[in-house]
Amino acid sequence: GAVVSQHPSRVICKSGTSVKIECRSLDFQATTMFWYRQFPKQSLMLMATSNEGSKATYEQGVEKDKFLINHASLTLSTLTVTSAHPEDSSFYICSARDPSRHPYTEAFFGQGTRLTVV
Amino acid sequence: AQSVTQLDSQVPVFEEAPVELRCNYSSSVSVYLFWYVQYPNQGLQLLLKYLSGSTLVKGINGFEAEFNKSQTSFHLRKPSVHISDTAEYFCAVSDLGTNAGKSTFGDGTTLTVKP
Numbered sequence: 001g002a003v004v005s006q007h008p009s010r011v012i013c014k015s016g017t018s019v020k021i022e023c024r025s026l027d028f029q030a031t032t033m034f035w036y037r038q039f040p041k042q043s044l045m046l047m048a049t050s051n052e053g054s055k056a057t058y059e060q061g062v063e064k065d066k067f068l069i070n071h072a073s074l075t076l077s078t079l080t081v082t083s084a085h086p087e088d089s090s091f092y093i094c095s096a097r098d099p100s101r102h103p104y105t106e107a108f109f110g111q112g113t114r115l116t117v118v
Numbered sequence: 119a120q121s122v123t124q125l126d127s128q129v130p131v132f133e134e135a136p137v138e139l140r141c142n143y144s145s146s147v148s149v150y151l152f153w154y155v156q157y158p159n160q161g162l163q164l165l166l167k168y169l170s171g172s173t174l175v176k177g178i179n180g181f182e183a184e185f186n187k188s189q190t191s192f193h194l195r196k197p198s199v200h201i202s203d204t205a206e207y208f209c210a211v212s213d214l215g216t217n218a219g220k221s222t223f224g225d226g227t228t229l230t231v232k233p
Binding site for chain 1 (some may be wrong): 159208
């Protein structure tokens with residue numbers, strides 16, 4: 001149980017275009033999802049907390065208009081990188097918390113999306 | 119605010135030797151503690167977690183970790199490593215309650231197992 005799937009696993013896009021990354025909880029309903037970014041050889045940095053039916057909460061320094069997060073259903077959150085540039089190239093990972101596993105102890109991670117902007 | 123310090127950025131070790139990956143954390147509140155492993159271009163796989171209770175936690179693939187509250191440490195150990203253990207390892211802390219799952223990660227330790 002507690003499987004989180006990301007799609008696509010890899011994407012290459014042209015500079016100036018937008019790209020959407022999906023994060024799905026496959027066997028549970030996730031009211032809260034988290035989006036992380038990981039640069040090569042570096043750690044994971046939390047970008048935002050995505051709550052179903054409400055606006056995402058962004059971490060300091062993360063551009064809200066650049067990284068659009070939509071959590072329209074209990075099993076799907078999307079991250080859209082708008083007007084992507086080469087510096088946005090990174091590994092993006094989502095995680096989801098299963099509210100049925102109360103008290104909450106952890107979130108479950110997707111397999112990540114490698115974004116390359118050329 | 120929380121922080122996690124992984125004391126070794128790279129740990130080379132020979133196959134079948136023991137290994138310890140060190141992790142210290144700082145937090146003004148109680149936290150959950152985790153160790154994850156990441157293989158190239160893949161997501162995170164949970165090795166083990168400490169929530170409460172026994173300070174010695176056993177995880178998958180023969181790994182274990184010991185929580186030391188006084189030293190605010192959560193070191194990961196394995197008595198005998200395999201080539202397949204070569205990967206990046208991350209220590210992480212997470213808030214309790216409504217912020218559980220929102221994690222702060224260390225910078226990672228690259229474990230390289232040599233034949």
